Amino acid sequence: MIVLNTQGIVLKAVRYEENDVILTLFTRKLGKVSALAKGAKKNKSALLSSSQLFAYCNYTLRKQGSMYRVSQSDIIKSFYDISYDIDAFSYATYITKLVENSTLENQTNNRLFILLAQTLYLYTQVDVDKKFVTHVFELKFLDYIGLRPIINRCSVCGTRDLKSPAFNVYEGGALCSSCSENVQDNISIDVTTLKLMEYILSNDILRCSKAKVSKYIIYELEKILKQYLAVHVDNINQKSLYMLREMKKSSKEDLNE
Known part of the structure; x- marks a missing residue:
């Protein structure tokens, strides 16, 4: 035995x-x-x-x-405290489902294991932006399962001149201004968002969680990662995130009545 x-x-x-x-x-x-x-x-x-x-x-x-x-x-x-916080519980359910559905039986991934443990820890902290932490997890998760997006050069021609970039999930990452003219379904992206993505990929999630990021950049990051995951990762279960969005939407409507 x-x-x-x-x-x-x-x-x-x-x-x-x-x-x-x-x-x-x-x-x-x-x-x-x-x-x-x-x-x-x-x-x-x-x-x-x-x-x-x-x-x-x-x-x-x-x-x-x-x-x-x-x-x-x-x-x-x-991590029992997570169950008392609807935001933390929704995000934790989402990332554990992401790991469960995207990993194979008996295939080790030590970096992903550490990332998951650190992210669950961050969800128990009161002074952390849990939504931003979840997007940091998503990006590093993509890296650790071999689907890292290209963000420091053009994914088509390879140039590092990304002064006016775009992002294309089908091409696997950033596009320079010249290549973006010849590709469809581009997503507009700020240079600052690309730099944030590079920072996330170069640092652990505990350090990243302390970064001060504007709501607009987080919105751009969310939009890009949502589409990238939908194209490159199978069996994504976002039910818990959908329920969280609906609950927050209902709460706002109740306050406005």
């Missing part, structure tokens, strides 16, 4: 039978795996807290057939 100790983050927890839970874990050593937490729903179970969504733990996993079984776990960070 194979026994392995590894750090992991709970991406999904599905009740199985009366007291058991099937976890989808994103781990350091194994990548994404499914694991059975036997009896985890019992109130006095030692696995109860480590079987909650977003939990970051040390797990001892035993291989049984095609699935692992959690035999022991120790909490590193529960």
Whole structure:
């Protein structure tokens, strides 16, 4: 029987039978795996807290057939506070779904694991722009799964002269003024937004979260990443973000009545 100790983050927890839970874990050593937490729903179970969504733990996993079984776990960070903040919960649900749907079983990605853990931590902080942090996650996520957009040169001709740039998701990144005239479906982009994207790709998310960025630049970044992800990443689930937008829209309408 194979026994392995590894750090992991709970991406999904599905009740199985009366007291058991099937976890989808994103781990350091194994990548994404499914694991059975036997009896985890019992109130006095030692696995109860480590079987909650977003939990970051040390797990001892035993291989049984095609699935692992959690035999022991120790909490590193529960991230339980996320469930009390609708913004944080919506964004955290979105990024964990993004990781779950875009990674293969048993394929490790240590940089993405660290990014996910750091982002969940930032969602628990009160002085952080969670929307901006989510866009930072998206851009670095694209980099770590091999879909990094080209932002420091023209994606068509290669020139670094980007004084009046455009962005094209189908071409994979920035376009110079000359090439943009010959390509359709361009997105207008400010040079400052390109510089911000370069900064994000060159620094960890903890440093990026402290940057002071205007709402307009965040809006441009959001527009670009939304289209880029839609074209290059399959099975994107934005249901939690849609619900968050609808709730905020309803709240604004109620205030205006």
